[in-house]
Amino acid sequence: MKPYERLLEHNIKPSMQRIAIMQYLMEHPIHPSADDIYTALSPSMPTLSKTTVYNTLKLFSEQGAAQMLTIDEKNTNFDADTSIHSHFLCKRCGHIYDLQCPEAIKKVESLEMDGHQVSEMHYYYKGICKNCLRKDKETRID
Amino acid sequence: MKPYERLLEHNIKPSMQRIAIMQYLMEHPIHPSADDIYTALSPSMPTLSKTTVYNTLKLFSEQGAAQMLTIDEKNTNFDADTSIHSHFLCKRCGHIYDLQCPEAIKKVESLEMDGHQVSEMHYYYKGICKNCLRKDKETRID
DNA sequence: TTTCAAAGTTGTATTCATTACAATTATAAA
DNA sequence: TTTATAATTGTAATGAATACAACTTTGAAA
Numbered sequence: 001m002k003p004y005e006r007l008l009e010h011n012i013k014p015s016m017q018r019i020a021i022m023q024y025l026m027e028h029p030i031h032p033s034a035d036d037i038y039t040a041l042s043p044s045m046p047t048l049s050k051t052t053v054y055n056t057l058k059l060f061s062e063q064g065a066a067q068m069l070t071i072d073e074k075n076t077n078f079d080a081d082t083s084i085h086s087h088f089l090c091k092r093c094g095h096i097y098d099l100q101c102p103e104a105i106k107k108v109e110s111l112e113m114d115g116h117q118v119s120e121m122h123y124y125y126k127g128i129c130k131n132c133l134r135k136d137k138e139t140r141i142d
Numbered sequence: 143m144k145p146y147e148r149l150l151e152h153n154i155k156p157s158m159q160r161i162a163i164m165q166y167l168m169e170h171p172i173h174p175s176a177d178d179i180y181t182a183l184s185p186s187m188p189t190l191s192k193t194t195v196y197n198t199l200k201l202f203s204e205q206g207a208a209q210m211l212t213i214d215e216k217n218t219n220f221d222a223d224t225s226i227h228s229h230f231l232c233k234r235c236g237h238i239y240d241l242q243c244p245e246a247i248k249k250v251e252s253l254e255m256d257g258h259q260v261s262e263m264h265y266y267y268k269g270i271c272k273n274c275l276r277k278d279k280e281t282r283i284d
Numbered sequence: 285t286t287t288c289a290a291a292g293t294t295g296t297a298t299t300c301a302t303t304a305c306a307a308t309t310a311t312a313a314a
Numbered sequence: 315t316t317t318a319t320a321a322t323t324g325t326a327a328t329g330a331a332t333a334c335a336a337c338t339t340t341g342a343a344a
Contacts, residue, residue: 047294048294073302
């Protein structure tokens with residue numbers, strides 16, 4: 001799926017800026033922040049405004065074309081993958097990993113939600129990632 | 143359980159300020175923000191500093207005496223209930239509801255987490271709450 | 285084609301939650 | 315006491331996010 005078509009699919013009128021931002025999100029599934037995206041695109045789009053990045057990301061999440069992640073207290077992160085999956089934030093290196101969502105959780109969708117109308121589901125974990133754990137082991141003096 | 147004992151239980155040295163903040167959290171399970179807590183306690187503790195509220199809440203969450211919720215993009219919210227449960231944020235009224243965590247999810251704890259060391263688990267949903275839905279119905283012109 | 289309104293973009297200024305920091309105060313052991 | 319450590323405080327700074335007004339693009343109607 002191309003960025004252009006993905007925008008249309010979510011009733012978003014395509015523009016140079018919107019296509020570039022969606023393309024970046026799709027090609028860099030690293031959960032970038034608005035600033036990350038601006039910094040990455042700025043060199044090739046010198047007239048791009050940070051406000052546009054914020055506006056666009058807000059539009060994307062409203063239209064269901066991207067997911068807004070509020071896992072990290074410092075930054076809001078964005079994910080073009082809107083399928084049901086969970087995230088893991090490493091408190092040491094700050095990296096956000098995608099995780100398979102256990103089957104058990106996928107069934108929650110159909111469960112009782114106390115009468116509330118659910119439009120977003122978020123599952124995430126925090127801790128130390130396996131890479132940081134490995135580094136710990138390597139540098140430890142036994 | 144009294145606030146004082148709860149602090150000791152989590153290896154937090156009690157002080158007037160810490161006890162007052164923990165007490166507020168325990169007696170007002172409405173997921174207040176740092177500012178909410180400061181505003182509520184300030185009249186009866188005029189010398190209380192907002193920095194202390196922030197410092198204390200950070201300490202609480204580090205020591206596992208409270209949970210830090212990053213559901214709302216605008217504010218960080220705090221919850222003295224650290225048992226496994228999930229939350230529902232109403233996009234209209236902003237209220238955060240507690241939800242029973244489906245049994246299915248409670249089992250996730252023991253599941254494979256791709257080798258990462260998990261210290262926090264967060265499950266939340268967003269949408270329109272049942273109260274706001276009811277108000278919609280009442281005001282609709284059929 | 286020109287005209288024009290609506291939509292999209294831009295840059296600057298502002299807001300406001302959070303943190304940094306240095307000074308002050310409380311605590312508790314020697 | 316004295317003294318070191320921990321906790322608290324107030325002010326200043328940071329920085330992500332938003333408000334806003336000017337400018338540009340778009341696309342349809344005349």
